[in-house]
Amino acid sequence: MSFRKLPGLLAAALLLVTSTVSVARAQGTVGDFTVQKSGGGSTSLSAYSGQKAIVVVFMNPACAYTRLYQERLAALSSAYGGRGVEFMFVNVPINLDAAEGSGGSLATFTDTGAASTALGVAKTTEAVVLQPASGSFAVRYRGAIDDNPQVASGVQQHYLQQVLDNILAGRPAGVADKRAAGCLIKK
Template identity: 30%
Template sequence: MNTRIFRLIMILSILLLNQRNGWAQLAKGYNLGDAVADFQLKSVDDRSISLANYKAQKGLIVVFTSNHCPFAKVYEDRIVALDRKFSPQGYPVLAIMPNDPAAYEDDTFEQMKMRARDKAYPFSYAMDDTQVVARSFGVTRTPQVYVLNQRDGRFILEYVGAIDDNPQDPVNIQRRYVDEAVTSLLAGRPAQTPLTKPIGCAIKWK
């Protein structure tokens, strides 16, 4: 598929999603510098996942994503790459599916299990079936990323937004926002651009 056709598909997808769901308003949630409250979610390997599982890590890359969203599908390999690069350095990925599965069959827990297995996810993939976690973070899109830095036993929010600046063409990415943020934190510096606009599909709320 060439870039021109891909961009047209993306534009049409956005228009259809906006028509169906209305323009998403910025949700209230954690602010930069806030400590994130612990939570418990069920992962696709039937384990209970919480921030306590990551207490030995330097931080965490929380990615709200989904199975059905074309943007999430485009970014899937890049999310895997983030985990493979930064998990050994203490910043693993935790993927969370926040949508109401009744809206799209692709977002059911069974489909999540199949997707994680077929794509060999190296990270945990969990369902936020009550949507409490998504609301506490203030998620508006999939994919949307929250980079947490662990300090004194608390996970502090250091970055919110997009994975990079080019969902259409991974070859021509100019800014790799999440990569830059985690690299800065590993070097003991704050994220250079701590807040960016996520580009993706609107959350399907219950």
């Protein structure tokens, strides 16, 4: 083998490893976790094990991305709610001084760290799609809601919607992981 081919082979190997890690990050399973209800009390992920899919979306009203996605997320929740998809909007602290407060009109749960850690999310407004699978939950998608967080009318790729359509049709999720734009979650 020629040394001239070595950089190309290394680049191809690096691309393969990066792709494999990206798919592995989005796939796998998670166990049960508990979040606090905004009105008091708590609920666990296992309470939704009868659903076809659970979409966990991490939010914070101080994050501009959360505010930009409010209407789109409400529309998705409304469109898929009657089709066996449960949306869990979870308020998380973010790395901004004025980040405390309620989750806005959508957030119904507050994370004590268990959900964001279990699901490996780092930003608002990141979504994770889960499917119940033999006592745990299979991660089918993790990432952005769509390809344009700033302008709803400019969206060309509806990642979350495509994944839900595929799952409800009995097909593989398709895209497994898309980088989300948003505010960093305070750990």
